[in-house]
Amino acid sequence: MHESSSVAELVKSLKGELDRYPEHGKLPSSRAMVERFKVSPVTVSRALAQLASEGLVVTRPGAGAFRAEPRTRPPEPGDTSWQEVALSVEGATGAVPRTVDASGVLVCLAAPAPGVIEFNSGYLHASLQPEQAMAAALARAGRRPGAWGRPPTDGLPELREWFARGIGGMITTAEVLVTAGAQSALTTALRAVAPPGAPVLVESPTYPGMLAIARAAGLRPVPVPVDRDGVRTELLEAAFKATGARAFICQPLFQNPTGAVLSAERRPEVLRIAREAGAFVIEDDYVRRLAHEDAGPLPRPLATDDHDGTVIHVCSLTKATSPSLRIGVLAARGPVLERMRAIQIVDSFFVPRPLQEATLELVGSPAWNRHLRQLAAELRKRRDTLTTALARHLPELSLPHIPSGGYHLWLRLPDGTDETALTSAALRAGVAVTPGRPYFSAESPAPHLRVCFAGVSGPGEITEGVRRLRTACDEVLR
Template identity: 65%
Template sequence: MYDGSSTAHLVEALRTALNRYSVGEKLPSSRALVRQYEVSPVTVARAIAALVAEGLVTSRPGAGVFKANRAERGVPGDVSWQEVALSADAGARGVDAAGVLATLTAPPAEVVDLNGGYLHTSLQPERALAAALARAGRRPGAWSRPPVEGLPELRSWFARDIGGSLDGGDVLVTAGGQTALTTALRALAVPGAPVLVESPTYPGLLAVARAAGLRPVPVPVDADGVRTDLLADAFAATRARLFVCQPLFQNPTGTVLAPVRRAEVVRIAHTAGAFVVEDDFARRLVHADAPPLPPPLAADDPDGVVVHVRSLTKVTSPSLRIGALTARGPALERLRATQIVDSFFVPRPLQETALELVGSPAWARHLRTLAVALRDRRTALLGALADLRPQWTPYGGYHLWLRLPDGTDEQAVVAAALREGVAVTPGGSYFTAEAPGPYLRLSYVSTAHPEDGGHRLRRALR
């Protein structure tokens, strides 16, 4: 008698049992499988769905489940010709997702994840999301086609959330922050052009820029954010028309752009005839002990220099891929046209769910709870690291930027950490070229116990 209860175990048992069936033969009923394997009806339904997805069985409503006739795979074809075809323009439009995949790949269950970039399930507002999704599905027209720019109510909410004199007409709803960055870079720069980026910076930005055929040019960051003296020099040397930055809780350093530099960034770009793409990804990841936050650059920019990007994904769930692009003037129409060509529009049920979520009392409660949890997890990880101190202690975001001693092989450290049961991110992928030294980025949101990962990392570094 089978005594397991998980879907995975039942799927494996049914795969084995199928060897005794002929093609087209009917499997026992769901009720019989519940009794035979002593599992719940939900587990049986999920196992059958998994077997249907694998092509092992077919399900006929009202008739039952039957063993499928799986066609034998033919002789593999010769795809070697693709190597030539794909390399024809690789120099102009290479796509390297390694830096992004490093933070998207989930480690084994026994490994503490200090690598990921999304909230652990214990931090996600799952009940509020489920309730919002259910209410959204009952909204009139929830499954009809939305306006290509996004639902007017959601656009207006984003405009109010950003602040300043923006209104809903300045906002495009996007499928998350990464999509918004992709649209901005493709719309505002031509292939082969330079694009100024902070150094170090988010690997996903570098991947997007290179995939669009752009040439990332680094501008160093210090404790006060991007160095504006070097930013002016970079604009003069490259004649770039685009600078991408994260003024608030920069990834990976956690720095905040100093007040004296905020107006300078916009002024320098305006003088150069360039746009500033402000990636405001971490504004709702503020910690409970943070001082008052500065407003977005876009809120103080009447001249349309700043193109603003923000997202609900980081603060809720990786599956709520809802973001916004904000711009003034002709740039907005260029962004709109690029987004329409790429993806038409963002699915309406997701937009309706986002509206239900941010309009509910649960939204403010979630933000307050999350702020406390982020502060506590950052503090716990810092305590576990002891003398391994980051360059700067952040008051928002979800990561620490750790400088290793000169001469340290950061890849060897990453491997040693994994052997100790903790996944960390090497710093090299955050630089456009050779890194000035060895670094690690440590995330404290993707695991329930970041302090455990900190202890394991210390053991790996002994």
């Protein structure tokens, strides 16, 4: 039985017995619970911690666990309808209203019900994460002198230097800021270069989390279409001229969701167009460490070809490790770096030092490169399993491009398909997929699905997931 389910069952059992004990009465010892319920001491500890967090028990070191005082009934909620006016006033002044919509992001963060195959996860399955290496790194980091002290606001110098070397080109340690993951870095970068109400150019389709960031900041995302060679530069140039935008956000490597790689011919064009427009390119290099075994040499980051401070580079270790290792960086030069540094200090002061120290221990260990090699092989195997299963069981779903990096495929559905109906039918069949509509900032040109292969347990679950998706398609597409 999984540890999490054992904890839940023990919590349920203990709640059912709490009425047996008087107020402040002592519960059985942890050892007695281990013997009675046939669980581990860790399970008992976690169950008691959950009961304590719910205010049902009180734990006293060295004394045990005791039933807490009964909670008083919470007061009736007040009338909060006045907030609708207060939160909407800014829209009446002509500025773009800030709409904070996390629905597109929650699709990748919400855990489906037990038994549902996660074709919608944006993170590695636990079996692909370097859990032992991360645990060992965290333990070593905790013993480092000063590990719990205040870090430099820009991040540990050794960690910034490691990232600078990884980016390459002219990037130096002084031009790197450590951030709490890529989402935080992108938020800081956008706030630094675009005032509320301004247009910002985005790839179409693009990552819903990027659209959410822009809209939450009161910006107006303007779509620029992408094909298999990346953003269409003639349309990018036209969009800059039409909007006067001062920023373009792109994913040149294994673009989300299409998997496209910006071609060698278009790379210098993107930089030229941005320079002539007096604009920044925010480069989200989010999955460079998720290249597949057959990827071959990867193109360098755009930042390595930039000499004038046009590119703001963002990268992170989260996708290649764990959702909870939220360590990323911003790399830039010139006044924009100072502005981003100030924004980050005001927002969060700094990234916790223990997490930075643990990251240094992880990437400096032999286990790191071994993990990346194993991950590249496993992702290729899963991708091939998924493409083979789709071709065999769902030939009516078009796959325009098979990427050699990343963790998902972008499927074109037959014209007229109701994405919402299909994703709902898929969930009823026991598989969670992501509809394509949230990836477009304007009208969607066609129905799509994004199907991820990194968040499942292995090839067997991929094959079963496609079988379930076939059942959903039979219901909706007939």
